[in-house]
Structures are given as C-alpha cells and as structure tokens.
Amino acid sequence: MALRHVPQCTASRPSTRLPGWDALCGRAALWSPGAVASALAPPASPCRRRCACAGGGRAIATGAVTVATAMAKATTIREALAKWEEKHGQKASEAKEVKLYGQIPPVEKMDESLSTLVNCEKLSLSTNCIERIANLSNLKNLRILSLGRNNIKNLNGLEAVGETLEELWISYNFIEKLRGIRVMKKLKVLYMSNNLVKDWAEFARLAELPLLEDLVFVGNPLQEKYSSDQSSWIEEATKRVPKLKKLDGVLLIKGEEEEEGAN
Numbered sequence: 425m426a427l428r429h430v431p432q433c434t435a436s437r438p439s440t441r442l443p444g445w446d447a448l449c450g451r452a453a454l455w456s457p458g459a460v461a462s463a464l465a466p467p468a469s470p471c472r473r474r475c476a477c478a479g480g481g482r483a484i485a486t487g488a489v490t491v492a493t494a495m496a497k498a499t500t501i502r503e504a505l506a507k508w509e510e511k512h513g514q515k516a517s518e519a520k521e522v523k524l525y526g527q528i529p530p531v532e533k534m535d536e537s538l539s540t541l542v543n544c545e546k547l548s549l550s551t552n553c554i555e556r557i558a559n560l561s562n563l564k565n566l567r568i569l570s571l572g573r574n575n576i577k578n579l580n581g582l583e584a585v586g587e588t589l590e591e592l593w594i595s596y597n598f599i600e601k602l603r604g605i606r607v608m609k610k611l612k613v614l615y616m617s618n619n620l621v622k623d624w625a626e627f628a629r630l631a632e633l634p635l636l637e638d639l640v641f642v643g644n645p646l647q648e649k650y651s652s653d654q655s656s657w658i659e660e661a662t663k664r665v666p667k668l669k670k671l672d673g674v675l676l677i678k679g680e681e682e683e684e685g686a687n
Contacts, residue, residue, distance in 0.1 A: 498553070499527040501537040518543055525570070526551040534558045534581075550574070550593070557581030564588065572596050572615070583607040595619070595640065606632035617672075618643035628664045637669040647672075 504524040505516045516522055517540045524531065524547075531552040539562035541547065547563070548570035555575045560566065561584040568591040576597040582589070586607035593615045600620040612635050621627060622645035630636060641647050641661070650657030658671055669676055 496529040498532040499529050501531060501533070501535045504531055505537060505540070516541060516544075520544060520565075521546040523548040524552075525549060534560070538563065546570075560584040567591065569593070579604050586610075592616075595643075600626070602626045602629040605629055608633055609635070611636055613638040615640040616644070617641060620645060622646050624660075624664065627661070630665045631667075634667075636665065637667060639665070639668055639671050640673065642672045 501524070504527050505522075508522060508524060509516055512519070519541070520543055522541060522544050531549060531554060534549065534554055534557060536559050538547075538559045541563055543565060544563055545565050546568040547566060550570045550572040552574055554571065555577065557571070557576060557579065558581050560569075560581060563585055566585045566588055569585065569589060570593040572593050573596040576594065576599060578599060578601060582592070583604065586609060588610060589608055590610050591613040592608070592611060593613075595615050595617040597616075597619050599616065600622065602621065606629065611633050614630070614633075614636060617640045621641075624646065627641075627646055630639065639661075647657060650660070654672075654674075658674065658676065661671055662668055662676060
C-alpha cells in the first residue's frame with residue numbers, strides 16, 4: 425500500500441505533551457516530527473525499563489524522577505484500592521476510572537481484588553513491578569488498560585477482556601512475543617514502545633487485530649534497526665499491518681492513486 429506522511433504542525437504547541445496517565449504509560453497526547461523517540465525514550469537510569477531493582481531496594485521511574493524505596497512488602501491491590509477510595513471518597517467498585525499507578529512499595533501481583541472493579545472502564549496499573557497479567561475476568565466494561573513500566577513478559581491474561589478492550593498501553597516492559605494478541609478483537613490503540621520484539625514474524629501478528637489503527641512501537645529492537653530510516657520502517661511495517669492509520673505518532677494516508685482506485 426502506497427503511503428505518505430502527514431506533516432504535523434508544531435508552530436503553536438510544544439513538541440510533546442505527556443500529561444497525567446499519558447506520561448506514566450508512555451502515551452503522547454501530542455506528537456511532532458522527530459519527537460516520538462525523545463518522548464518515549466527510557467528514563468536516565470542504569471536500568472532501561474525496569475521498576476523493580478536489586479540490592480535490597482526498589483526504584484520507581486516516573487519521568488525524570490526516580491523514587492527509591494527501602495525494602496518493604498509489596499503493596500497489594502486491596503491496599504492500593506483502599507488508598508484510592510480514601511483519596512477519592514468513592515467505592516472503587518462503582519468507579520469507571522481507577523488509577524493505581526506508581527504505588528510505593530510497588531504492586532507486584534494483579535490479585536483477585538481486581539474482580540471488584542465491575543464498573544471500571546479505565547484502569548491504570550503502570551509504574552509498578554507487575555510480572556503477569558491476571559484476574560481481569562470480572563472487568564466486563566474495561567476499555568482502556570495501562571500497564572506501562574512494569575516487568576511483564578507476555579500477553580497471557582488479556583483474553584479475559586478480549587471482547588471489550590479498545591486501548592492497551594504497555595510500553596516499557598519485557599515483551600518479546602505477541603502470541604495470543606489475536607483475542608483482542610476490539611483493540612484500536614496499542615502503545616507498546618520499548619519492549620523486546622525483534623523479528624517481523626512477531627510483528628505480523630498485529631495484522632490479526634481487525635480494528636487496530638494506532639500503534640506506537642518505537643524502541644523495540646525490530647524498529648531500532650530502522651532508527652536512521654523512518655520511511656523504510658513505516659513502509660515495511662504497513663506492508664504487514666496495512667490497516668494502520670498512525671504509526672509511532674505519524675499519520676498515514678493512502679497515496680492519491682490508491683484513493684482514486686478505491687472510489
């Protein structure tokens with residue numbers, strides 16, 4: 425499919441904007457040419473993505489700030505929900521949006537307490553130390569899931585929300601294989617920058633997502649092979665996932681000749 429870039433005007437806005445949730449999961453609300461790599465660049469620390477640490481302590485990266493905590497028992501989901509309810513004066517079971525990101529000490533397990541979030545449409549668990557996606561089966565209304573900056577290695581567990589999830593923000597993890605992603609039949613937005621996907625065979629699995637239109641993939645080894653040639657990267661990527669409308673913040677449109685042929 426012939427594609428060309430749509431230039432982004434940056435004259436009247438900052439090069440990047442990463443407010444609120446967006447900053448925590450690696451999602452940029454505004455993009456400009458050349459800003460994607462810097463917006464999603466790893467934090468300045470010896471460890472590129474990791475939130476959990478060695479030496480008897482934990483470090484949580486939030487933007488340019490690193491908060492070190494002494495060794496302590498991990499925060500449970502139940503404890504995190506209790507803190508959220510105290511702060512917001514609302515029962516988490518009734519809320520449509522729940523933010524449990526950046527817990528200190530960090531959350532390590534998505535435990536069964538998540539099952540109480542029956543009305544939740546947006547859930548953020550980014551910037552913790554979660555290794556496995558689990559206990560989402562009761563979240564029948566979940567549309568947006570933020571799991572950026574954790575220690576997740578695969579996508580197992582997402583099948584529980586495969587019929588509802590529209591956006592998955594999972595940048596800065598350790599995902600190498602995309603096996604099982606085909607269950608996400610309603611997924612439109614996938615932000616998975618700075619993971620470990622390194623070959624086209626895995627990338628091609630994204631074509632199994634019938635509604636996927638917005639993908640952020642910068643910082644994966646596969647994409648980094650094309651870091652000096654963005655046009656070639658976009659060409660190769662869209663050959664394999666032709667329905668994309670935006671890749672790494674760059675809008676994509678069909679060539680004029682292809683548009684005419686479709687009419």
